[in-house]
Amino acid sequence: MSVFMTLVVLLIIAATAFVLCRQRALAMVAGDARKLHSLPGFHGWHGVVMALVPSILMLAVWLIAQPMVVERQVFAHMPTEMTADASAAQLVMADVRRLAQGLETAVETGRLGAEQATSPTLDPVTLRGVLAEVGVALGSEVTAPILNGAQEYRSLQSNFALWRTIVILAVAALGVAWAVRLTQPDFWARNRVEKVVLGLLILASTIAILTTFGIVYSMLTETIHFFQQYPIADFFFGLTWSPNFKGGSELGVLPLIWGTLYISLVAMVVAVPIGLFAAIYLSEYATPKVRAWVKPLIEVIAGIPTVVFGLFALVTVGPLLRDWFAEPMGLGNSGSSVMTAGIVIGIMNIPFISSLSDDIINAVPQAMRDGSLGLGATKSETVRQVVLPAALPGIVGAVLMAASRAIGETMIVTLGAGAAAKLSLNPFEAMTTMTVKIVGQLTGDTDFASPETLVAFALGMTLFVITLCLNVLALIIVRRYREQYE
């Protein structure tokens, strides 16, 4: 039975458990629920918990353990020289798996008899033809040990699947039986159910930590792999980026960091003044009616997907800048450039800065404005000399967050900035960023043993650390100064 079907059966068992336990609780007090410690529904839920929690835990453990056990079993019957090296063993296992999958499909579609598929005399050459017919292309030559391994893999898999179903369903049934036995009028069903629910809530809240851990762990291991193959100093201080999948690549990150920072700088030069002035106008000058219309309109920009901005950069902004600025000024003839990407990222960041600053400016107490106006300052003087200084920490925090967004932005730079890693000051030249190179190195056919692929993880790690630092800094600044006026 497949895992999905097992889960469906488990749900049916759980529903039965609910009814059983609830009925039993009610029957024991002759239908008078007041004599129960917990409401009858809680007795029912207790049955559900007892049916599902142990069996699903068991299923999870089984699903994690099964591939390891199967792999060990398959390797046990293979010549040791094939499985001695860890990466070779992985390749062998991948072959075995694909072959087993092919056998499965062949049997399902009826091109291969069930006995034929398991017989030890199956000829690798005819098998190849049969599998090609069902659409399974085999990369390497099928050798006898691999074929035997695949056959063993198949039989082990089906054996294990059978046992898994039996064991899991047995565990669930036992749980139900126990729950029914526990159901007594003075049984504290509610407390137990609530404890389990609280456990689930806690589990859900740790997902955030697990995600962070997963990000750091997955990137760190691959980054360490990378630095075992490529010197760490050359990565961080190298001035050339020229990956070559044939080997001999130079993977210096500095041109990428330069491109990233340059584009982000342009973006901030566009976004900060526009966003900040928009926020000031909306919170200090605009009538409520204007505000009610303009604020949502500006926030529409925030709801537009980045790939749309990317297309805008590529098709509209890029050619415009090239024809009107770059070519007349003799600064280059490339549509994709630092300016293109920077300006478009800036536009994308306007609503981010304006709505954050708007909140912060609104949080400045009215008494401070009134005091300043009462002393005879004009509105703009009040804004510049009282409101902005009071709101400054918050605004700096917002700007830092926007900067981290600009640094981590991917689609706009992929489409608008170009792919050439260069260290240049000319803003109308195509440059590239870390995110573009992560996409470039990780899409398509990738070989996770070569430094050219692994470098993407090192880039990701660098990016993660930079944005994390900016975010934490922003958070600290905002937190420290937010309470000042509350």
Add this chain to the structure above:
Amino acid sequence: MTDATANQMPASGPAARSKHGSILVQAPSMRARNRAEARFKAYGLAAIVLALTMLAIMLTTILSDGLSAFRQASLTFPVTLDAATLDKSGNRDVAEMSKATTVTYGKVMAQSFVAHLVAQGISTEGVSEKELAAMLSKDAPAALRNDVLANPDLLGQTIEVTVLANGRIDGYLKGRVTMESAQKDSNISPEQLVLSDALRKAGILTSGFNWGFLKNPDASDQRPEAAGLGVAMIGSAYMMVLVLIITLPIGVAASVYLEEFAPKNKWTDLIEVNISNLAAVPSIVFGILGLAVFINFAGFPQSSSLVGAFVLSLMTLPTIIIATRASLKAVPPSIRDAALGVGASKMQTVAHHVLPLAAPGILTGTILGLARALGETAPLLLIGMVAFVDNYPSAPAEGVLDPATALPVQIYTWVQRSDPAFVERSNGAIIVLLLFLMVMNVTAILLRRRFERRW
């Protein structure tokens, strides 16, 4: 208050004042200050106008470039399905008939097309037979072949077919291809365009609503006219449903714990800092995580909507948790106190009173989170959704493991292709995507308006 209004009046300038015969004359320094005031206000206004202009330019270019993707030129003419060429053995066996490739069907179709033109008396001067055949989409023979294989009885008959016109002819009807551009283009000649004008007059070449754009799967570089959003929309739909199933329970559970039960200690502090950091991590980092954990480690199939949904869920969770916590916080403590006071347990209080009251806010936050996930591209590129997929994923449950693509990724892949017809298609796809986003956002706003309570 009087201070503030008195201060606003000089902003209208000395000119206005003198009209009323005031004897007050502004000092030069005051005039300078008022000018600075006006300038400052103008900067603010300019910033807003600039931002909204950018938005307007963007939307108009998308609309003007993309709306034409919803119309498509097609050609209607009779095709004589010659049994001798299409089924050489003559026994109508589908397996043997499938030996006749699309090339053969292309020839049959081209012959019928030319014959029809001759019969209609349309001059094909200056257009070779090869160029005539090229006016039909490269996709047309394949479509005809599928029809015949599905219904072998068609052989030997003459049937009326409606096939897609080549992308360049389509572009000519939409004004993208002109006589001048055709001169430089090796794929189309001005004579072909003259001919297509004649075909239009004869009613052979017509233009109608492009259902294929919404239904078809992606098509290769050479046939932009056949490319559609079908697979991308199914992939996006699968992912959105999965993201909803994954994030809503986990997000609500996590927020309920953090907001209602968690003690104030280092551990919950760590969780909170983590959540606010994750909300700001660049989306591509989640793509790397998905590639490393779900594909390389756990062995889920590449480019499947399931992996895409996992990645998008992890990315949206922080947003949903933050929104949910805000709406839980907005439920006044008196409600909780009342429930606890009549003997409800803490869990009952939350389940029976707090959550139902916070539900509209939670729902709004979830919809906005989903909208963000729907538009996300970068992490999906890394988990292989950028691959060319021209088979529809199968029905749900198993279909989530089939290779699929997503709307934003489809936009990205089309943008990357050289044929300008694909730019039109990607703009059209953006219109579809923005429509979905608009529906989601409007739903969220309406929900908020309808159910939001002020306590």
